[in-house]
Amino acid sequence: MRTAGAGTGPDGMAGERPQLINVAYRLLGSVTEAEDAVQDAYTRWYRLPRSRQEEILSPGAWLTTVTSRICLDVLGSARARRERYVGAWLPEPLPDRTEWDHPGGAGTAGAEDPADQVVLDESVSMAFLVVLESMTPAERVAFVLHDVFRYPFTEIADVLDRTPAACKQLASSARRRVGAERAPAPATGRADVVRDVKEAWKSRNIAALVALLDPAAVMTADGGGMVGTVLRPVEGGARIAQYMVAIADKAPGLELLERSVNGVPGLVAHRDGVVLTVAAFDVCDGRVTRIWAVRNPEKLRPWVREG
Template sequence: MTTRNGPGQDGPDPGLDALMRERRHLTNLAYRLLGSLAEAEDAVQETYTRWYAMSREQQDAIECPGAWLTTVAGRICLNMLGSARARRETYVGEWIPEPLPDRTEWISGRPGGATPDPADRVTLDESVSMAFLVVLDSMTPAERVAFVLHDVFCHPFAEVAEIVGRSPAACRQLASSARRRVRESRGPASPTARQAGIVKDFKRAWEAKDIGALIGLLDPDATATADGGGLALTFLNPIEGGERIAHAWAEIARRRPDDMAFLERTVNGRPGLVAQQDGATVTVFAFDVVDDRIKHIWVIRNPEKLRHWPTT
């Protein structure tokens, strides 16, 4: 793509390809800030809309379009975070960030293997693990923006200040407070291969309805949280305690439909499980494994958060 389509913008634009290549960076940033791929896409689209609303002269006056796009996207996300807090007051049950599949698993589940999708633009690393996103969601909007921009994407505090609307010193304090929250919430995570083995053992014990084995895999203080958004049946309040979770999961296994299959899949870059029925993903299970015990289970059943998961 080398031509403009915006109003009042004629002639070839050799820098347009470079401008559009920023979309991956912006999508990665917005997803980490918002915890929702749909909202991230909205934020990125609004960012480009504002760029193309400017005249050619205004665009040419911007020395670094990529930095401009990041600044605008950050401000849009900051505003969306404030609105999201108000909306979640009326959300049915618990709100959990939107889970993402591994790219290879996502591609293998789509006809032709190469259908464009915004999920393909998100790099799955430690900063999008479900445990990390849940901690980010506990922060104030300003803390979250300052921390993600500086600690995850390495933007200097002078740039962060332009986005947050506070001084660089204030942004440094915001990031420090957020960093402390992350540090306090984390235990010694098990290696990924070990996590995969524990999730596999959990699946095996779950399908066998082996309550004793489930209890042995769960931390005594484990919690399970579900998100149905009022659109899918699930438990509304978190289940606390490994023993209670084991009994609840055994009951789920007893009520499991004959045509439902539990599959081992990658969830936000970590070993997880999905439930598929008639080839469609109906539930995603994300795990936080600490000291070789399952500390948290997040159950996402809201169908609006599962649109990017494969259908086989």
């Protein structure tokens, strides 16, 4: 599998880590699981006899293949785990590193938080990651590796243990799922709508919220059974507006901040410097069509307030 050239020394091998984290996060939708998959791949590399390492022409390509196979296995078992998950499961939201302060990783000099290494673009937007969740594990791997990272199907075939033609069909099927979703609103327009939602929420203005929400809007919340939240999606702009105002009434001292969530405008709710909720939005024609609210504390670890 293609990758930037790298030697087999510690520095060269470590240089592959950001690319591997980016691949794994898009495949798994979880920073923690992505980090575990990449660490597992490195462990397997260093367990190889030196003679075997020297036979591998591109260690980076080998690591990418192994990481992708590990992710494929994780995706296969994740479906069963998520059936036992309390409420809806959403991908882990990512902050913009220019706005938030991430604690550095421990154990190695200069180690960074995995979230800091993910390139924030449309392929990690919450809307995109949620669509990826609807795919089969094989579709997701084929689509992400080919359409996002531009790996050829001949190399993806090694990951999925299928023919290149079969991998092409998997990616095509996944592409149809993505194509069914409309194009996202421009960042500037989305930011204006999110800002208006924030102001309407602060003023408890149900009428203004209803006007900002599509009548068929859907809000999905992920508390993981660890914090209180709705277990099923809230459907309809009017119901969502009423729910949002009810939350505001029951949570004195809660403050909303406009922040980048997975590279696009979103809102972060905090109280006394502790982040409680990270909300991502999908916007179409000036109205919010989807809200994804992540409240599971385990998924909010990268969200540490600055200073």
